[in-house]
Amino acid sequence: MAKPASTLSPDVILVMGEQVVQAARDFSEALSETTQYQAWEQATWSLRQDQAAQSQAEKLQARQRELEPLLMLGAASAEQRAELERLRSEYLGLPTIATYVQAEADLRTLCQAANTVLSQAAGLDFAANSASGCCG
Secondary structure, three states, X not given: OOOOOOOOOHHHHHHHOHHHHHHHHHHHHHHHOOHHHHHHHHHHHHHHHOHHHHHHHHHHHHHHHHHHHHHHHOOOOHXXXXXXXXXXXXXXXXXXXXHHHHXXXXXXXXXXXXXXXXXXXXXXXXXHHOOOOOOO
């Protein structure tokens, strides 16, 4: 995997310290080499290429938008809720989607484990004290 160009300004590097920045780069590189990350990256690419999945997602999202006011008010009929659940099940049942959902869950588990290690090393809850993401 190609090493991404640094987007950090010199001021940020100065404040953080080059050691911290290098450690973050090393961590990022190590994470990108894990089977979990690579599986997620492949699943993301496959999802973007799967026109059937994209079409099913658009159908589901369109119907969700149409029914949103009724759902919020608890006024959607049982038939409307069943239709929405059927569309959701069809979407989640697509092999590309199932693979993506599993890859995302596996990557999240890895990131949560990394959070635990980082938190223990730093003596604070790393994810809770950072921007939101898959680690917390």
